[in-house]
Amino acid sequence: MPPLRRVLTLAAASVLVLTGCTPSAGEPSAEEPPAEVTSAAGTVRDLPGVDDVAVTRTPTGAEPVQGNFGQRSEPAPSTVSVEVALTGTLGPSAAGEAAGEAHRLLVAAAGRVDDRENVTVASSFVGGPGLGVSTGPTTTSAVVTDAVEDGFALLAAGATSVGLGLGGRGDGSWDDDPIAATARVSAATRDDLVGLARTAEELDRGVELQAPGVLYRAASRVPDVGAVRLLVAAAGRPGVVDATYLSQEQRITLRSDAEARSQDLADLRRWLETQDYATADDPLAYTVMDAAHAETAGWVSGAEPASYAPHTLDPFTDAEVWPEDPAAPDCAGRDLEVTFGVVDSAAGTRGASVLATNISGGPCAVENVPGLVFENEAGQPQQDVTVEHYEPGVVPGRVVVPDGGTVLAPLLWRAMSTANDPDTTTTVQVTAVPGADPVPLDATTDGTPATGLDVLDGAEVRIGPWTQGD
Structure with a gap:
């Protein structure tokens, strides 16, 4: 039998109401809640500011378990719901104090339930016509006190309903669950x-x-x-x-x-x-x-x-920025050796780069966005590809590339589905500078997907201007 999960959980809702003890048609029949919880509920019911406490237990059926001799069923934890109704006319401070003490008593009771009971305990607090506060697995009484106090204050300020779902760490902080601190106010x-x-x-x-x-x-x-x-x-x-x-x-x-x-x-x-x-x-x-x-x-x-x-793109390097040289000539196509950079991906976005290394034997300057054409395996350009600015306001800046230096032009695009084997981009034709001949780059090797880039018909690609890359 799985160990008892002694937690206090409840799904977040804008308004919570007390549920009765009689199950609806078609629901599993209720069982008796553990004595520890019903006893604590009685104590909570007697607290100042508490109107009522409802405790129900509902079995959740059986869970399949894989054993040595095949699959078998084992009882799943039943749910014990404890819902505390606070007096709607309480002031915020008194309401928070009552909720915090009630929460402390219920947490302690859940910890005393015998493991063999195999239950999950869930608690919530309702107050007035529209407050609902639900607790999380490690919610402290101090957090419950603050949440209920704030909820009553918002109701007093004119809200028709206030809902908070509490979670986070046992110290009451919200760093790992920021949404839990948010009150949903109508x-x-x-x-x-x-x-x-x-x-x-x-x-x-x-x-x-x-x-x-x-x-x-x-x-x-x-x-x-x-x-x-x-x-x-x-x-x-x-x-x-x-x-x-x-x-x-x-x-x-x-x-x-x-x-x-x-x-x-x-x-x-x-x-x-x-x-x-x-x-x-x-x-x-x-x-x-x-x-x-x-x-x-x-x-x-x-x-x-x-x-x-309007601004230029920052260099993609931590190295010292190359000096300006007004006398440096513009780079010609033959002065640059063009290669394709490694493809990276995160959260549905693809990133890559085109690189150009100065092989002219002396400094030369670039000041443009390279021209790119994305082709499938048959050598046909992808249709309806839209090229956008890499970032709003970014304009090309004059970059004097020393001999052996490499400039970089970044690319971004949204991931596209390749589920039905579409014609992916296997070659990128790059025109490094105006007047240069296009250079075909293989987009299936050296850090790129072996199947090609998912720049397909209708893609939108953001391309940046040349900037210092090493």
């Missing part, structure tokens, strides 16, 4: 969201805020009250159906029912670009979708990121 109207954001800021609590037609999502971050105010104001503009702010993307998205060339849509974009909010060092992108779902993008306050200003 409000009746969008006008309530700014006040809730202020409250969350005072509590130092990350929140996700939502109201009809408005969503502010900031993962584990404490909310930016100014961003919430901007979002709420944008949601109230003529024609706006819904508004979303995603802090991880630093973007506000507005969906409008206005036609593409309507005055409402033009006014909305003008309004976004004239708001006193974003800066080049702290930009916020916007996307506006019209009635046909066509998108228009831009920057709030008209503030493009500082990185979008």
